[in-house]
Amino acid sequence: MKLLVVLAAVCACAWSQTTQDYHNLSGEQLEALVRETVQKITRETPTLTIDQCFDKCVALFVFDEDVTHVIDEDVTHVYCKVECVKAIRAHLVQTEVNELLLAEPSMTVEQCTNACDQLFALSGGHDEETSDMLCQSRCAADACKNDWD
Numbered sequence: 001m002k003l004l005v006v007l008a009a010v011c012a013c014a015w016s017q018t019t020q021d022y023h024n025l026s027g028e029q030l031e032a033l034v035r036e037t038v039q040k041i042t043r044e045t046p047t048l049t050i051d052q053c054f055d056k057c058v059a060l061f062v063f064d065e066d067v068t069h070v071i072d073e074d075v076t077h078v079y080c081k082v083e084c085v086k087a088i089r090a091h092l093v094q095t096e097v098n099e100l101l102l103a104e105p106s107m108t109v110e111q112c113t114n115a116c117d118q119l120f121a122l123s124g125g126h127d128e129e130t131s132d133m134l135c136q137s138r139c140a141a142d143a144c145k146n147d148w149d
Contacts, residue, residue: 112139
């Protein structure tokens, strides 16, 4: 019986600490927490679609009434969507760069970047710039890694 009382007290303390932590989160801290969560989700299941990632993320950030007056769940949903898009896009670029360099191991960083850019050619704007930067950074890291092997 004493064990049950101690266990209940520990659970209650842990629950109250979790709630208290949410009360004290700034917007930046919540965004960082969502980012870490999405990274974990996509590491565990790298084949997820953006919608599947989003569904898993928002399911993990369902707050009770005590917290919803402090944290707007709609904001959390936006963070989940943004982070899932970024994580899935980065995974797709990584996969394609791996395939490009596997097919042509002597490919230069510039050739790799151009080939990757062509695969992810978007209609301009922020998304195009983001995919260009992802392609360039992944190609630079992975093509240089091939040079060292």
